[in-house]
Amino acid sequence: MDQIDINKIWRNFVDTITNHYTDFNGRVGRPQFWYYVLAYVVIGIGVAIVGSIVAMGGALRGLYALLLFLPSVGMTSRRIQDTGRPGTWAWLLAVPVAVQILLAMFVVFAFMTFGIGLIFAPLMGLLELASLAAIVVIIYFCAQPGTAGSNAYGAPPVPWTPTSAISPTAPPAI
Numbered sequence: 001m002d003q004i005d006i007n008k009i010w011r012n013f014v015d016t017i018t019n020h021y022t023d024f025n026g027r028v029g030r031p032q033f034w035y036y037v038l039a040y041v042v043i044g045i046g047v048a049i050v051g052s053i054v055a056m057g058g059a060l061r062g063l064y065a066l067l068l069f070l071p072s073v074g075m076t077s078r079r080i081q082d083t084g085r086p087g088t089w090a091w092l093l094a095v096p097v098a099v100q101i102l103l104a105m106f107v108v109f110a111f112m113t114f115g116i117g118l119i120f121a122p123l124m125g126l127l128e129l130a131s132l133a134a135i136v137v138i139i140y141f142c143a144q145p146g147t148a149g150s151n152a153y154g155a156p157p158v159p160w161t162p163t164s165a166i167s168p169t170a171p172p173a174i
Contacts, residue, residue, distance in 0.1 A: 003163060004162050004163055005162060005163060008162050009035045009038065009039055010039065012032055012036055012160070012162075013035075013039035013043075016036055016071050016075055017071050020074055020078075022070050022071075022074060023074045024074050024077045024078065024090075025153070025154070026078050026081070026153060026154045026157075027078055027079075027082035027146065027151075027153055027154050027157045028075060028078040028079050028082060028157050029082065029146060029157040029159065029160055030079070030082075030145070030146070031160055031161055032157070032160040033075060033076075033078075033079040033142060034142075035162050036075050040068060040072065044061075044064060044065075047060060047064045048061055069094075073091065073093070074090075076090040076142065077090040079141075080138075080141050080142065081154075082151075082153070082156075082157060083141060083142075083144045083145070083146055084146075084147045084151045087153070089137075089141060090138065092134045092137065092138060093131075093134050093138055096127055096134055099127055103123065103124055104124070107124070
C-alpha cells in the first residue's frame with residue numbers, strides 16, 4: 001500500500017527553488033507540478049498567519065511572493081510545455097498584475113496631485129477580471145495531460161509520485 005510522503009513533497013518544493021530557480025526549459029509532469037503548488041499554498045498560508053501577527057506582515061507576504069515568483073513561473077512554464085504549448089503562456093499571469101500595480105500607482109499620483117483618482121476604479125475592476133481570466137486559462141492548461149513521447153520542448157518528464165511504497169513488515173519473531 002502506498003502512502004503520501006510529505007518529505008518527498010517538501011524535497012520537490014526545495015529542489016524547484018534551489019536547482020530550478022530560473023529554469024524555463026523542459027517539461028514537468030502534473031503530479032510534480034500540483035504538489036509544488038500545494039506546498040507553495042500551504043507555506044503561503046503559514047506566512048499569512050505569521051504576517052497577521054507581526055507588525056510588518058504585508059512586507060513578509062510580499063517578500064514571500066517575490067522570492068518565489070521566478071520558480072513558480074518557471075514551474076508553470078515547464079508544465080505548460082509538457083502539454084505542447086509554449087511556456088511563455090505562464091507570463092500571462094504577470095501581465096495583468098503588473099498593469100494593475102502601475103495603474104494603482106497612477107491613481108495614487110492622480111489623487112495626490114489633482115484630487116481625482118476614483119474615476120479609474122472601473123478600469124481597475126476590469127483589470128481584476130482580466131487577471132481572473134488569465135488564472136483560469138493557466139489552470140486549464142496546467143490541468144491538461146502532457147503529450148505522449150517527446151515534443152518540441154524535450155523528452156517526457158520522468159514519472160514522479162508523492163508516494164513511498166511501504167515494505168511489508170514481517171511478523172515479529174517469537
